[in-house]
Amino acid sequence: PEWAYPSARELAAALQARKISAAELLEQTIARIDRLDRRINAIVVRDFSRARAAAAAADLALARGERRPLLGVPMSFKETFHIRGLPATWGFPELRSFVPEEDALVVARFRRAGAVILGTTNVPLGLGDFQSYNDIYGTTANPWDLDRSPGGSSGGSAAALAAGFGALSFGSDIGGSLRVPAHFCGVYAHKPSLGLVPLRGYSPPPPM
Numbered sequence: 001p002e003w004a005y006p007s008a009r010e011l012a013a014a015l016q017a018r019k020i021s022a023a024e025l026l027e028q029t030i031a032r033i034d035r036l037d038r039r040i041n042a043i044v045v046r047d048f049s050r051a052r053a054a055a056a057a058a059d060l061a062l063a064r065g066e067r068r069p070l071l072g073v074p075m076s077f078k079e080t081f082h083i084r085g086l087p088a089t090w091g092f093p094e095l096r097s098f099v100p101e102e103d104a105l106v107v108a109r110f111r112r113a114g115a116v117i118l119g120t121t122n123v124p125l126g127l128g129d130f131q132s133y134n135d136i137y138g139t140t141a142n143p144w145d146l147d148r149s150p151g152g153s154s155g156g157s158a159a160a161l162a163a164g165f166g167a168l169s170f171g172s173d174i175g176g177s178l179r180v181p182a183h184f185c186g187v188y189a190h191k192p193s194l195g196l197v198p199l200r201g202y203s204p205p206p207p208m
Contacts, residue, residue, distance in 0.1 A: 003028055004164030011167050015062060015072040022058035026051055026116055029074045033118070033165050039146055042159035044137040045086050046119040050202030054116045061114070064069050075168035076160050077121040078153075079125065079137075082201035083107055091125040091134030095205040104201020108168065118129030118166055121156030125170075126204070128205055130180050132156050142185060151181035158185040172202065 003025055006014070015021055016032030030048055039044055051074065060074035082088050082100035089095050103111065112116070122132045122140040132140040132155030140156050143163040144149040150159040158181030162171050171178050173191045182189035 001032070001164070003027070004032060006167065008070060008073060008075070008167040011073050012070060016067065017060070022062065022116060023052070024053040025072065026074055027056040029118065029164075029166055032163070036143075036163055037165065039141060040143050040159055040163055041140045042121055042143075042150075042156045042163060043119045043165055044122045044140075044156060045079060045171055047083070047086060048119070051116050051118050054111075058114055058116060068112075068114035069161060070110065071153055071167075072116060073168065074118050076108065076117045076118045076121050076157065076166055076167040077107060077168070077169070078157050078171040079123050080168065080172065080200070081107055083117065083120065086120060088120075088205060089134075089136055090204050091123050091136060091154075092205065093135045095110070095207075096136050099102075099207035100201070102201070105198040107201065111169070115168070121160050121169055121171075123154070123156060124152045127153035127177060127196070128198070130176070132159070132181075142188065145188075145191060146188065149184065150157065153177040153185035154189070155181045155184075158187055158189070161187040 082104040125134045131149040142150045157169035157171040162185040178189035
């Protein structure tokens with residue numbers, strides 16, 4: 001499909017040129033997720049209602065001539081990042097009721113850049129494995145071969161990108177958690193230098 005695999009830069013340019021609206025792009029992305037993700041299980045917490053509101057706001061901003069780096073571009077976040085109103089469990093079943101009350105700093109910055117957040121992606125229990133299974137959300141499959149793993153711990157994010165579920169997915173990496181899934185799924189991941197990305201809103205849930 002024409003709009004499933006362009007880069008975030010290409011999508012932002014197309015949106016600014018009004019080749020497609022943010023609402024149309026979002027609906028195409030949601031339709032693709034609805035059609036394919038039952039078998040892949042990459043985006044495990046969906047936030048489509050707020051995404052639709054964000055896309056509508058992006059279209060109004062674009063019509064006014066606003067220019068922001070990701071205005072109207074759909075993306076997802078690893079389930080470990082705090083997003084207000086969505087669970088952030090790190091895959092721990094006993095902490096499944098934890099729902100942050102505010103966005104992580106990086107989430108807030110992406111919102112300010114105009115990104116449309118689709119939801120969050122799957123992880124292994126406590127981010128402690130090179131696969132992506134936990135008892136809350138189940139197993140994420142590799143989009144290229146559903147019998148294989150997408151890797152971990154950012155496996156849900158890599159699988160989402162490989163399946164065309166948005167142009168960006170924000171993950172994390174200490175010992176390979178971005179790089180291994182990118183290799184397994186045939187996508188690009190970048191691990192920035194330590195300290196460049198703020199960690200406020202990226203922490204295991206408190207004991208319940």
